[in-house]
Structures are given as structure tokens and as C-alpha cells.
Amino acid sequence: MTARFSAAIVAFAVATAFVAAGGALPEFFVQLRDPNLLGGTLWEWILRTFGFAFVIGLCAALTAAAVLLAAWRTRLRGASDWHCGLAAIFIALCLTGRLGVSLDPIGWVCAAAICLLLDRDDNWSVAAIVAIGALWSLLQGGATLGALLTILATCAALIESRRFDARVSRKLIAAAGCTIVALAQLHGNVWGGYGAHALYLDSLLSGAQRDRLWVGSISAQDVGFAAIVVVAGWYGIRRRGHLTDAFTFFALFALALVDARNLPYFGLLGAPIVADAVASYYVERRTVPAGKLPGYAIAFAAAACAFVAALTAFEPKTVQWPRPDSAPLLAMLWHDGARHRVLCIQPRSCDAASYERATQVAVVLDDRGGIATMRARRIERDVANALGSWRSELRAAGVDAIVAKEDDPIVSLLDAAHWQRARTCADGVLLQRIALR
Amino acid sequence: MRIALAVVAIFAARFAALAWHYRGQDADLAWQQWLGSRILVLHHIPMRLGLETFTATGAHWIAQEWAFSVAVAATLPSARFYVLALVTAAAGALALFVTAWRAHRRGASTFATAFTTALVGFAMMQSFGVRAQIFGWALLALIVLLLDMESSIVFLVIPLTALWANLHASALIVPALVGLWALGTTIEDRHWTPRVERNFILTLGTTLAVLLTPFSWQLPVYAIGLQTSAIRGSISEWQPPDLSLPAFSGGLLPLIALGCYFGIAAPRERWRDGMLFAACTLLAFTAIRHMPICALVIAPMVAQRLSNAIPQHARLNVVLAERFSEFLILSSSAIAAILIVVTLSQAPAMAHSTLPQRAISTLAAAPGVHKLYCEDFAWCSMALPEKNLRVFLDGRCDPFPPAVWRAYLDVERVTPRWSGVLDAYSVDAVLAKAGRPLAQVLALRSGWRVFYRDAGYVVYTRETRSTAQR
Numbered sequence: 001m002t003a004r005f006s007a008a009i010v011a012f013a014v015a016t017a018f019v020a021a022g023g024a025l026p027e028f029f030v031q032l033r034d035p036n037l038l039g040g041t042l043w044e045w046i047l048r049t050f051g052f053a054f055v056i057g058l059c060a061a062l063t064a065a066a067v068l069l070a071a072w073r074t075r076l077r078g079a080s081d082w083h084c085g086l087a088a089i090f091i092a093l094c095l096t097g098r099l100g101v102s103l104d105p106i107g108w109v110c111a112a113a114i115c116l117l118l119d120r121d122d123n124w125s126v127a128a129i130v131a132i133g134a135l136w137s138l139l140q141g142g143a144t145l146g147a148l149l150t151i152l153a154t155c156a157a158l159i160e161s162r163r164f165d166a167r168v169s170r171k172l173i174a175a176a177g178c179t180i181v182a183l184a185q186l187h188g189n190v191w192g193g194y195g196a197h198a199l200y201l202d203s204l205l206s207g208a209q210r211d212r213l214w215v216g217s218i219s220a221q222d223v224g225f226a227a228i229v230v231v232a233g234w235y236g237i238r239r240r241g242h243l244t245d246a247f248t249f250f251a252l253f254a255l256a257l258v259d260a261r262n263l264p265y266f267g268l269l270g271a272p273i274v275a276d277a278v279a280s281y282y283v284e285r286r287t288v289p290a291g292k293l294p295g296y297a298i299a300f301a302a303a304a305c306a307f308v309a310a311l312t313a314f315e316p317k318t319v320q321w322p323r324p325d326s327a328p329l330l331a332m333l334w335h336d337g338a339r340h341r342v343l344c345i346q347p348r349s350c351d352a353a354s355y356e357r358a359t360q361v362a363v364v365l366d367d368r369g370g371i372a373t374m375r376a377r378r379i380e381r382d383v384a385n386a387l388g389s390w391r392s393e394l395r396a397a398g399v400d401a402i403v404a405k406e407d408d409p410i411v412s413l414l415d416a417a418h419w420q421r422a423r424t425c426a427d428g429v430l431l432q433r434i435a436l437r
Numbered sequence: 438m439r440i441a442l443a444v445v446a447i448f449a450a451r452f453a454a455l456a457w458h459y460r461g462q463d464a465d466l467a468w469q470q471w472l473g474s475r476i477l478v479l480h481h482i483p484m485r486l487g488l489e490t491f492t493a494t495g496a497h498w499i500a501q502e503w504a505f506s507v508a509v510a511a512t513l514p515s516a517r518f519y520v521l522a523l524v525t526a527a528a529g530a531l532a533l534f535v536t537a538w539r540a541h542r543r544g545a546s547t548f549a550t551a552f553t554t555a556l557v558g559f560a561m562m563q564s565f566g567v568r569a570q571i572f573g574w575a576l577l578a579l580i581v582l583l584l585d586m587e588s589s590i591v592f593l594v595i596p597l598t599a600l601w602a603n604l605h606a607s608a609l610i611v612p613a614l615v616g617l618w619a620l621g622t623t624i625e626d627r628h629w630t631p632r633v634e635r636n637f638i639l640t641l642g643t644t645l646a647v648l649l650t651p652f653s654w655q656l657p658v659y660a661i662g663l664q665t666s667a668i669r670g671s672i673s674e675w676q677p678p679d680l681s682l683p684a685f686s687g688g689l690l691p692l693i694a695l696g697c698y699f700g701i702a703a704p705r706e707r708w709r710d711g712m713l714f715a716a717c718t719l720l721a722f723t724a725i726r727h728m729p730i731c732a733l734v735i736a737p738m739v740a741q742r743l744s745n746a747i748p749q750h751a752r753l754n755v756v757l758a759e760r761f762s763e764f765l766i767l768s769s770s771a772i773a774a775i776l777i778v779v780t781l782s783q784a785p786a787m788a789h790s791t792l793p794q795r796a797i798s799t800l801a802a803a804p805g806v807h808k809l810y811c812e813d814f815a816w817c818s819m820a821l822p823e824k825n826l827r828v829f830l831d832g833r834c835d836p837f838p839p840a841v842w843r844a845y846l847d848v849e850r851v852t853p854r855w856s857g858v859l860d861a862y863s864v865d866a867v868l869a870k871a872g873r874p875l876a877q878v879l880a881l882r883s884g885w886r887v888f889y890r891d892a893g894y895v896v897y898t899r900e901t902r903s904t905a906q907r
Binding site for chain 2: 204212213214215218222225226229230232233234235236237238239246249250253254257258277385386387388406407408409410411412413
């Protein structure tokens with residue numbers, strides 16, 4: 001039985017799962033309004049023009065492309081088709097926690113493409129890496145990862161060759177290019193205002209939104225993470241003798257532990273390394289694929305077009321916007337005409353405030369902990385945990401509305417302190433200060 | 438190996454200093470002392486919760502730490518707790534030493550052995566205390582050493598497992614590890630060899646050994662049930678490890694990373710090592726309390742692989758083997774050990790108890806029988822010996838039914854149901870940490886008054902209270 005299509009089958013399954021998940025990630029609503037990300041504007045235009053079904057299909061196709069690029073990278077290293085399939089399965093597991101419409105799939109494709117090109121050593125690849133880095137920084141907030149990957153590759157090349165040769169020079173040019181385009185943010189306001197994320201390192205700040213692995217019951221993404229680590233531990237990523245592999249693997253390993261939102265990148269960039277290590281142990285004769293990337297790219301594009309077209313054809317034709325979970329709670333504030341300052345006990349719930357361009361509603365903190373002030377994060381932490389002088393902090397910050405879960409301690413504490421439930425929705429509740437209503 | 442011994446000595450000093458001052462730091466010692474005293478008086482192990490609790494009287498209880506509790510009861514009241522403390526510290530040090538020895542036996546270089554031993558020491562720091570599982574660590578280190586030795590004395594694993602099972606239910610991990618070891622041997626040998634047969638007999642033996650406790654088959658059932666228990670979410674040690682924990686980021690994580698870099702199983706077709714690495718790594722990601730177990734098992738494997746990169750004849754190891762270097766390291770470690778003991782002994786957190794003993798004794802001195810809810814269930818352990826206090830939930834925690842746990846969490850997390858729970862169970866006294874949400878909400882609630890307050894804790898009692906029976 002041939003395993004030639006194993007990675008493609010997994011990629012198609014991931015795309016299907018993406019569509020089946022059906023929703024949008026809360027972060028998407030922040031990304032849509034981020035002035036420094038053209039991807040938000042582009043996605044919004046596509047949403048308004050073609051509808052949500054088209055956008056979700058496009059995101060699914062991009063995700064499948066990222067999986068296939070990673071599998072292709074595995075194959076180009078001489079691993080067998082079976083091992084490409086193994087890498088694709090690991091990646092699929094790692095992606096499960098982030099299946100939903102957002103700008104992330106753009107970042108996934110760019111990261112997979114940069115790593116594919118970093119494995120090569122020619123001028124064309126350097127130019128392509130910088131171009132992809134520039135495109136990434138224009139469209140999505142994770143371009144700093146592209147810079148990190150190229151810097152790590154340069155360091156590894158320098159350590160391996162122990163001198164400044166042509167290979168190191170090429171990697172250095174790529175690193176410099178990617179770093180400049182990632183940091184400069186070629187458009188938008190000030191670069192201090194940038195921030196869908198920068199490797200999600202901001203999640204380590206007190207009060208900021210953070211997603212962690214292994215919390216609660218074991219999920220598919222936990223299994224994906226563990227599978228990559230265990231297989232790496234079994235075979236050793238040192239087997240292939242590429243220092244770049246080790247640097248990339250451990251950097252992404254640490255980033256995934258910092259915040260689970262980095263896990264897809266760990267899967268996309270780490271799984272090919274691990275699958276290659278497995279292949280190098282079991283496969284004596286390594287083979288390079290006979291086909292060419294343009295040919296495969298055209299075949300994939302045709303399949304992706306068919307996939308998106310079929311999806312769009314069977315979905316309602318009306319332009320349909322996704323609704324964030326907390327939108328009904330915040331909608332009450334959008335439409336009452338008064339100005340409000342809202343604090344969400346789970347910062348992510350406030351992402352929806354960006355969604356309506358409702359200027360009369362200001363939030364203390366949303367998903368972008370990195371660009372929030374220290375004071376905002378302190379208020380968030382103190383109020384969410386009812387610590388210290390949180391009541392006076394609430395007053396000083398002028399907060400007159402709080403979005404919380406029914407079981408959050410703040411609901412009981414604020415009830416007693418003359419706040420009232422303005423609206424409940426599912427397990428969420430909007431609390432409003434009575435005096436200011 | 439001498440350098441590794443220096444590392445062990447440093448951690449042993451730290452363990453000893455922590456254990457010496459442990460008495461006022463962990464409320465669990467209170468229920469263990471209470472249980473041990475009851476066993477010594479009654480000459481049998483209580484199998485059900487009694488009237489000391491008002492939420493789950495009669496609930497089935499597997500007092501798995503019975504042997505350790507007897508040791509606590511035998512030493513704590515008679516001011517000989519230091520004996521238990523030092524024995525516990527010695528058990529921790531023994532675990533480290535045996536792990537270093539195991540690495541040395543596998544041919545690990547001087548640097549690799551010392552480095553991985555230090556990482557294991559860091560991984561152990563988070564969970565170290567005068568606790569039953571520390572003896573489990575020492576026994577685990579001995580068990581995996583015996584497995585490594587592959588001689589006829591490997592059958593000592595069986596009595597060691599039985600001993601561990603009587604100290605702590607974590608002994609259930611032994612049959613699983615030995616089973617994986619046996620499976621790995623089968624794959625490596627590819628035939629039913631005497632070694633394979635011996636390891637499968639050993640697996641059977643350890644499976645039976647965990648039944649050799651006063652609870653027989655009930656202990657494994659209890660331990661397996663605990664893996665899916667609702668109480669895990671409320672106990673910090675059951676939470677997954679995080680980078681912010683030094684024991685993880687500075688201890689276990691580097692060990693796992695080194696394993697990932699060098700490869701544990703494939704280079705020499707060590708399926709046994711690979712299987713233990715996989716199982717222990719998975720286990721460690723799920724809970725903080727599993728970190729030392731994982732570190733103890735995988736460290737010698739990692740040291741062995743690290744020695745491939747930095748072999749004994751490498752310059753670093755040659756320098757470490759020089760007499761002057763050895764003298765320098767040993768004397769430095771001795772100074773470090775002394776400094777650790779001195780500084781830890783003078784640390785305010787060590788010198789003073791952080792537990793609410795005074796709050797509980799004040800409440801116990803009040804007339805009548807009180808139904809007490811503690812914000813941290815472990816604090817209520819100190820109320821168990823008090824005749825006029827009945828507790829909602831205490832540090833024994835495992836035997837309390839899920840409904841009681843849900844009710845406890847409703848109050849602890851101050852959900853909208855909190856006051857309903859206190860009313861439903863007729864709780865008339867609440868011990869909370871000052872400034873925490875529970876204390877804040879009680880201060881705002883009519884019908885409750887401050888009965889006791891100090892810098893850290895506050896006890897609220899109902900203004901109109903009906904006396905409970907005990």
C-alpha cells in the first residue's frame with residue numbers, strides 16, 4: 001500500500017475539522033481591528049464580500065497548506081511518505097486547539113514556508129524568506145517568529161561552520177531582513193501600538209491572558225505535544241546532526257510551554273524534525289521526491305479551490321458575520337448610548353469589544369496583554385482575584401461594567417456592594433454599577 | 438562520583454533544613470498525627486470517617502498513609518519530630534545518591550553524573566517535605582537501580598514495593614514501570630529468554646505486592662479512582678507543572694530537553710529506557726507531584742547519553758578528576774551546605790509557623806460544639822483533635838464524596854451558591870485567610886460576625902447559632 005497521499009489525506013482531514021469547528025477564535029475580533037495588521041482589513045473585506053463560509057474555507061485551505069508544506073519539508077529531507085504522514089498527524093493534533101477563523105493560518109503557512117526555505121542554501125531562498133517575512137509582518141502579528149527562526153538558523157550555521165562563510169552570510173542576510181520587517185512593521189501607527197502577539201510572551205505578564213497546556217482534562221493538543229516530545233526523546237533530534245533543528249525545536253518547545261497558542265507552530269516546525277529523526281533510524285536509503293514543488297502547488301491549489309467552492313456553495317449565500325460568545329453581554333453597552341469602561345474577568349471576553357467599533361465602550365484589558373499598561377494589568381489581576389484594594393482600583397479606573405462568569409467570586413462580592421446583574425447569557429454575566437446607570 | 442556526592446550533600450543540607458522547620462509549615466501533619474494516635478490507641482486502622490466531620494460521617498476511608506502517620510504520632514507529641522524530619526531528609530538524599538550511583542553504573546562521565554544529579558535535586562525541591570511520598574522517592578530510586586542491575590537480587594523489588602505500598606499509594610506506579618520494563622526486554626530480546634521471564638515474574642510479583650497492605654485490593658482501586666477524582670483540581674500538586682516553577686524549569690525540563698536532544702531509546706535499541714522515559718515524561722506533564730518521580734527515573738539515562746557528547750576523557754572531566762579540582766568542589770559544597778542550613782534556619786518563613794493554629798485553638802476554647810468550614814481544607818486537619826469542633830472537609834480529603842467537594846468549592850470560590858451551602862450544612866464557623874474573597878464576602882454578609890482575627894486569618898461565626906452534637 002502506498003503512503004504517497006498520507007500527508008495529503010491528513011491535511012484534508014484537518015481542513016474538514018477546521019470547517020466543522022465552525023466558529024471564530026475570540027482573538028480574531030482583536031486582529032480585525034488591529035491598525036497594524038493588513039490581514040484584518042483583508043479578512044474583513046473578504047467577509048463582507050463573500051461571506052463567512054468562504055472565509056472559513058479559506059482559513060481551512062491555508063491550514064491544510066501549512067500541514068502539506070511541513071510534510072513536504074519532511075519529504076525533502078529524504079524521509080519516506082509514511083514519515084511525512086506521521087509528521088502530518090502530529091501537526092494535526094497540535095492544531096486542534098486553534099481551529100477557528102483567525103489570522104493564525106497565515107502565520108502557520110509563513111512559518112512552514114520559512115522553515116522549508118531555511119533547509120536550503122541559495123540566494124533565491126534568502127530572497128524568498130525575506131519576502132515571506134515581509135508579507136507575514138504585513139498580514140499577521142506573529143512575524144517575530146520568522147525573525148527568531150532565521151536568527152536561530154544563523155547562529156546554528158555559524159556554530160557549525162565555525163567561520164563566516166557564504167552559508168552563514170546568506171543566513172545572516174535572511175535573519176537581518178526578517179528581523180527588520182518584523183520589527184519595523186512597514187505600515188500602521190507606532191510600533192509600540194503593534195500587538196496581536198509577539199510569540200505570546202506577553203502572556204507571562206501578571207494579569208494577561210494565558211493559555212496553558214495540560215490544564216483540565218487531557219486534550220488532543222496535549223497529546224500532540226506529548227507525542228512530539230516523547231518521539232524526540234526516543235530517537236533524539238541530534239541524530240541528523242543539524243544544529244538548526246535543535247535550536248528551532250527547543251525554542252518552539254519553550255514557547256509552547258509559555259502559551260498553548262504557540263503549539264501549532266511547535267507542531268508545524270517540530271514534527272518534521274522529529275519525523276526525520278525517526279526516518280533516519282529506520283530508513284537506510286533516503287530518497288528525495290521526484291516531483292517538483294510548483295506541480296504539487298498547482299495540484300493543491302486546484303483541490304483547495306474545489307474545497308472552498310463546495311463549502312461556499314452549500315452554505316447560506318448571505319454575508320454572515322461570526323458572533324463572539326460575549327457579544328450579547330457587551331451589545332447591551334454598545335446600544336445604550338452612554339460611555340462605558342468594561343473589565344472582563346477573562347481578558348479574552350473583552351476581545352468582542354473591538355468587534356463593533358463601539359467607541360463608547362473602552363475595555364481595561366483584552367487579549368493583547370503585551371501592549372496594555374502595567375496599571376491595566378494590575379487592575380485586571382486584582383479585580384479578577386479580588387485582591388488588595390480592588391474596589392478602590394475599580395473606582396479609580398472608572399469601571400462601570402464587568403463581564404464575568406456566573407461562578408466567579410466577583411459576582412458574589414459585587415452583588416453585595418451594590419452592583420447589579422444587567423444581563424446573563426449562557427454562563428456569563430454582565431454586572432453594572434447601579435449608581436452610574 | 439565524588440563530585441556527584443558533593444551535589445548530593447548540598448541538597449541533603451537543604452532537605453534537612455527544610456525538614457527541621459517543617460512542623461509549622463504543613464497542616465497535613467496534624468491529621469497524620471491524629472490518625473497515628475488513633476491507630477496506636479485502637480490497634481486498628483480506621484476505615485470510615487467519624488464524627489469529627491459533619492459532612493461525610495461514615496464515608497469509606499482508605500488511610501493509605503497509615504504507617505507514616507504512626508511515625509508522626511510517635512515522634513511529634515514527644516518532641517522527637519526531629520528524628521522523623523532527619524530520616525525524611527535522609528530518604529531524599531538517598532534517592533539522589535542512588536540516582537547518581539545508577540548513572541555512574543551506566544558509565545556516565547563525572548560531569549554528566551554530577552549535572553543530572555543536580556537537576557534531579559532541583560526537580561525534588563518543589564514537593565519536598567516531611568511527607569510519606571519522600572520515602573517513595575527513595576524506594577523508587579532503589580527499585581530502578583535493581584532493575585538496571587539485572588542480577589538475582591532484582592527480586593528485592595517485590596518487598597520494596599510492598600513497603601512502599603504501606604507508606605503511600607503512589608507505589609501503584611511500580612507494577613506499571615516494571616511491566617513496561619518487561620515489555621521492553623521482550624522487544625529487545627525478541628524471544629522468551631530467561632531475562633524476559635524474570636521480568637514478567639517481577640511484574641506479577643509487584644502487582645501482588647501492592648496488595649500486601651491492610652487495604653488489600655482496595656488500595657489499587659482507590660489509587661486508580663484518584664486519577665479521575667474531582668479533588669485534583671483543588672490541590673496545587675495535582676496541577677500541571679509550569680515554567681514559573683524552578684523545579685520544572687531548572688530541574689525536570691532540562692532533563693527532558695537533554696533526553697530529546699540525545700535520544701533515549703533508539704541509539705542503542707534500549708526499549709526499556711525508551712518506555713520508561715515516555716511513561717514518566719507523560720506522567721510529569723500531568724501533575725507537579727510526578728516531577729521528582731520522572732526525574733529520578735530518567736536522569737541516569739540522560740547522564741548516559743550526555744556522556745556520549747562529553748565522554749570521561751573530555752577535558753572537562755579530566756579537570757574535574759584532578760585532586761585540586763575535587764578538593765575545591767568538595768570544600769565549596771561543604772561551605773554551601775553550611776550556608777544553606779544557616780540561611781534557611783534564619784528565614785522568617787521557616788522560623789515562624791504560617792498555619793492558623795491559634796485561630797483554631799481559640800475557637801475550640803469557645804463553649805459549644807462548632808461546625809467549622811476552612812477556606813483551605815488542610816487547615817481543618819488541626820481541628821480534628823478538638824472534641825468540640827466538627828469539620829466540613831479536612832486534609833484527608835480523598836474519602837469525602839464528590840458532592841461535599843462541590844459544596845466546598847462553591848464556598849471557597851465564593852460562587853453565588855456559597856451562602857446556601859453554609860446554610861444547608863448549618864456551618865456556624867468559617868476560617869478564612871484575611872483579605873481573601875471569602876473573608877470579604879463574609880464581612881459584607883449580615884448574620885456573621887468576627888470571632889477571631891490576627892494578621893493572617895479571620896474566623897467568622899454566626900450571630901445566632903444552634904449548638905451541634907458530636
